[in-house]
Amino acid sequence: MLLSGRHIALLLVVTILATSVASTLSQNTSIKINHHDHISTHHTLLNSTCSATFYPELCFSAISALPAESVISKIKSPKDVIELSLNLTITAVQHNYFTVKKLISTSKNRLTKREITSLHDCLELVDETLDELYKTEQELQAYPTFNNESITEQADDLKILLSAAMTNQETCLDGFSHDDADKKVREALIEGQMHVFHMCSNALAMIKNLTDTDMASEVYSSGRHLDEEENYESREWPEWLTAGDRRLLQATTVTPDVTVAADGSGDYLTVEAAVAAAPTGSSKRYIIKIKAGVYKENVEVTKKKINIMFVGDGRVNTIITGSRNVVDGSTTFRSATVAVVGDRFLARDITFQNTAGPSKHQAVALRVGSDLSAFYRCDILAYQDTLYVHALRQFYVNCYIAGTVDFIFGNAAAVFQNCDIHARRPNPGQRNMVTAQARDDANQNTGIVIQKCRIGGTQDLLAVKGSFATYLGRPWRLYSRTVIMQSDISDVVHPAGWFEWDGNFALDTLFYREYANTGAGASTSARVAWKGFKEFTSATEAQPFTAGNFIAGSSWLGSTGFPFSLGL
Numbered sequence: 001m002l003l004s005g006r007h008i009a010l011l012l013v014v015t016i017l018a019t020s021v022a023s024t025l026s027q028n029t030s031i032k033i034n035h036h037d038h039i040s041t042h043h044t045l046l047n048s049t050c051s052a053t054f055y056p057e058l059c060f061s062a063i064s065a066l067p068a069e070s071v072i073s074k075i076k077s078p079k080d081v082i083e084l085s086l087n088l089t090i091t092a093v094q095h096n097y098f099t100v101k102k103l104i105s106t107s108k109n110r111l112t113k114r115e116i117t118s119l120h121d122c123l124e125l126v127d128e129t130l131d132e133l134y135k136t137e138q139e140l141q142a143y144p145t146f147n148n149e150s151i152t153e154q155a156d157d158l159k160i161l162l163s164a165a166m167t168n169q170e171t172c173l174d175g176f177s178h179d180d181a182d183k184k185v186r187e188a189l190i191e192g193q194m195h196v197f198h199m200c201s202n203a204l205a206m207i208k209n210l211t212d213t214d215m216a217s218e219v220y221s222s223g224r225h226l227d228e229e230e231n232y233e234s235r236e237w238p239e240w241l242t243a244g245d246r247r248l249l250q251a252t253t254v255t256p257d258v259t260v261a262a263d264g265s266g267d268y269l270t271v272e273a274a275v276a277a278a279p280t281g282s283s284k285r286y287i288i289k290i291k292a293g294v295y296k297e298n299v300e301v302t303k304k305k306i307n308i309m310f311v312g313d314g315r316v317n318t319i320i321t322g323s324r325n326v327v328d329g330s331t332t333f334r335s336a337t338v339a340v341v342g343d344r345f346l347a348r349d350i351t352f353q354n355t356a357g358p359s360k361h362q363a364v365a366l367r368v369g370s371d372l373s374a375f376y377r378c379d380i381l382a383y384q385d386t387l388y389v390h391a392l393r394q395f396y397v398n399c400y401i402a403g404t405v406d407f408i409f410g411n412a413a414a415v416f417q418n419c420d421i422h423a424r425r426p427n428p429g430q431r432n433m434v435t436a437q438a439r440d441d442a443n444q445n446t447g448i449v450i451q452k453c454r455i456g457g458t459q460d461l462l463a464v465k466g467s468f469a470t471y472l473g474r475p476w477r478l479y480s481r482t483v484i485m486q487s488d489i490s491d492v493v494h495p496a497g498w499f500e501w502d503g504n505f506a507l508d509t510l511f512y513r514e515y516a517n518t519g520a521g522a523s524t525s526a527r528v529a530w531k532g533f534k535e536f537t538s539a540t541e542a543q544p545f546t547a548g549n550f551i552a553g554s555s556w557l558g559s560t561g562f563p564f565s566l567g568l
Contacts, residue, residue, distance in 0.1 A: 049081040052209040053202040054441070062088050062199070082140060082206045089199040090133050096192040097126045103188060113329045115185050118175030121333045122189070125168040128303060128341065128369065129196070132165040140207070144214060155211035156445060156552050160371070160413060162204040163444040164391035167411040169197040170440060170477075171390065175331040204443045254311055256289035266291060271299045271310075271320060280304040290350060292317035298324060298337055301370070305342040312350035315379045315400070321353040325360035332385055336367035343392075345370040347378055354382035358404055358427045364388045368412065375399055382407070383424060389414040389448065393551040402458055406436035409476060413446045415547045419453045423470040423492060425460040432461075433499060435473030437480040439511075447481035447511070448473075449545045455521070456490035465492050471499040475506035475532075483545045485515035485536070493521035498528045508532055515542045 043064075050059035063075075063084050074080050100122045108116065139158055144151050173193055176186035259266035260274045266289075268274040274288045285307050292313040299320060301308055312318030322337035324330040338352050345368075356363035365382040371392035379400045380387045386403030389410035399419045401408060404426035408416075423432035434455060437448045455472070457465060470492050473482050498512055507530040514524055515536035524535045536542045543549060 045075055045078070046081055049078040049206055049209075050202070053205040055198045055202055058198055059085065059202045059206075078206060078210055079140065079143065082203055082210065083137065085199065085203050085206065086133060086137050086140070089196060089203060090130065090137075092192070092196050092199060093126055093129050093133065096189075096196060097123065099189065099192055100126065103185065107185075111185070112182075114178065114326075114331060115176070115182060117329070117334055118172075118182070118185070118331050121175050121331055122172040125172050129165045129168045131303060132161045132168075133200075136161045136165075136203070151211060151214045153552055155207070155214075158207050158211070159204060159443070159445040160392055162200050162207065163411065163413075163439075163441070163446050164369070164371075166197050166200045166204070166441060166444065167391045167438070167446075169193040169200070170438070171333055175333060178326055178331075201441050201443070204441065208443045254287055254289075256287040256311065258287075259289045259291060260295070261291040262293035262295060263291075270297050271295050272297050275299060275301055275305060275308065278305055278308060280306075282307045285309055285346075287311060290318050290320075293319075295320045296322065298322045299339070301338075301340040301342045301345055303341045303343075307344050308342055309346040309348075310350055311348055314349050315351045315377060318349065319351040319353055321351075321355055323354060323356045323360075323363070325354070325356035325363035327360045328356075332362040332364060332388070333367065333390075335362060335385075336364040336388060338365070339367040340370045340373060343371045343373070345373040346375075348376040349378070351379040351381060353379070354386070356383070358383040358424075358430070360384075368394050370394070383426070385409055391446075395547065395551060404432050405430060406433045406474070406476070408434060408448060409436035409438065411438040411440070411444070411446050411477070412448075413551050415449045415451065415551050416453055417451050417547065419450075421450065421453055421455045422458045423456075423461055424458045425464060426468055430468070431499065432468060432470035433474050434471065435482050436476040436501075437473065437482045438477040439479040439481045440477035442479050442509075444479070447483065447545075447550070449547075449550055450482075450484045451486055451546070453484075453487045454490075455484070455487055455493060455519075457492035461492065469494045469499075472497050473512065474499045474501045475510045476501060478506050478509050479511065480506055481511040483511075483513045483515070483536075483542075484517060485513075485542050485545065487517050487522075488519040489517050489521040491520035495521075495523070495526035496528050497524070498530070498533060506532070513541075513545075 046060060046063060050056045053059045063081065066084070074084060100119055104116065104119050111119070136158055139154060143154055149157070173186055173190060176182040176189070258268060258274050258277070260268045260271050262269060268277070271288070271290055278286050278288065281304060287309045288311070290310055290312045297320065320338055324335040324337070326332060326335065335354070337354050352366040354363045354365040362385040363382055365386050366380050367388035367390055369390040369392060373393070374395040374397070377398045381402050383403055384405040384407065386407040387401055387409070389408065389412035391410070391412050394412050394414040396414070396416045396419055399416070400422070401419060402422045402424050404424050407423075408421070421434060423434065426432055435448050439446045457470065461468065461470070471494055472484060497514070500507065510530070510532035512533040513536050527533060
């Protein structure tokens with residue numbers, strides 16, 4: 001009923017708008033020639049700009065449905081078309097918000113616990129999507145001079161924001177894919193969510209088309225070649241980082257703002273309480289020291305809690321642990337022991353853990369949707385779906401990550417350096433999948449990059465490795481992208497390397513690459529013969545996936561105080 005009513009309303013609105021446009025055109029006879037000249041010019045510009053998208057008819061029709069005079073006065077360049085498209089997308093997201101709210105209020109007594117949780121997940125994701133679209137509008141309006149960034153940096157910012165907005169739509173729907181009963185609610189949401197996904201995809205394609213030419217001109221005018229290895233480490237600190245923060249983040253020890261201690265010797269007994277009391281929108285780093293202890297709690301660092309840093313007493317001493325899981329009624333999204341959304345989050349010397357076990361299916365230890373976030377000397381431990389690299393730009397260095405099925409998954413732009421990534425013994429009949437990357441649009445600048453890491457197995461798996469196959473990854477979405485380079489791959493990894501998700505799904509469109517790996521499992525002679533899999537044969541091919549290029553590391557990683565390598 002909800003959908004049919006909404007369809008009728010939308011059809012009426014479109015019909016009224018179309019009638020209004022036709023009436024306006026016929027009545028303005030005194031400026032008929034010039035008016036039609038303008039319409040022709042703007043329709044040509046609209047057509048040419050929309051032609052770069054995957055859904056050109058939607059792009060054209062959505063803007064054409066606006067009052068004609070409004071369109072004529074606003075469209076003078078491709079950038080104007082993008083801005084109008086973003087405005088329409090924001091309106092569609094707001095409409096989805098009210099659809100979800102209505103479902104909760106009218107169907108609450110008929111919904112399961114997980115369906116209610118899923119709907120609240122959707123509300124949170126709507127909120128995040130709106131933030132990402134508003135930030136995109138702000139950056140686009142100032143393009144190409146925003147915050148003194150280079151055009152390349154601005155393009156990366158715009159694309160990662162829209163990539164995250166698209167990911168949110170699918171994450172909302174993922175909450176209703178656990179059993180047949182969930183699918184009825186999914187059907188009530190899918191049209192609105194996918195409409196926003198397609199609108200974001202169109203904006204992303206137009207932005208890519210707009211910025212690609214400018215980026216090429218920028219490189220040409222600077223005399224720099226894209227395949228050059230730059231001396232990133234010699235660059236100065238980013239301007240947004242104060243001298244005090246630089247000293248603080250490079251220090252061997254840090255002075256915290258507050259301390260969490262389970263024994264009562266600190267300011268707070270729980271990590272969640274310390275996060276809740278932290279300032280919102282902080283312009284400076286806020287450090288939460290978490291003393292040695294086992295903290296059995298679920299922690300959320302919300303989007304308003306920016307510039308937060310967790311500092312533990314060492315990964316074997318400071319442990320945040322939980323056991324939420326899908327079997328017991330959670331969603332994958334909400335199962336995380338620690339969920340981080342606020343931008344520029346840092347953590348070091350801590351273990352994030354989910355102890356639900358392999359029989360509880362999806363049970364996340366750490367979910368990250370924090371832009372420009374970094375993790376140093378952290379353990380991330382669970383079984384299925386250990387680390388949810390949900391969205392935006394993330395960096396992991398000197399970390400230990402262990403799990404079974406799809407244990408590093410999501411659609412962030414995530415780089416792992418010098419990490420130990422180990423498969424565990426799964427349940428009988430299961431296969432281990434190190435990654436399940438979820439890029440679902442060819443223009444998204446997302447993917448998982450594993451560089452200078454060690455991929456192997458835990459002791460319980462090594463003892464029975466002949467009974468359980470382990471693969472480097474499988475494609476969760478159509479354009480799944482994973483690059484493994486300069487890493488040691490043990491013989492726990494199956495010679496085929498990669499595994500299917502569902503028959504031939506995504507095998508032609510995925511992007512899986514290996515480069516300069518070593519170890520008993522690194523040979524590519526028996527790897528899969530998919531169109532989407534290749535081995536890089538030169539440093540030039542691998543260079544775009546270094547931290548300096550893939551996650552714009554040269555502009556922000558230095559501020560973390562963590563060790564890193566921006567090149568090969």
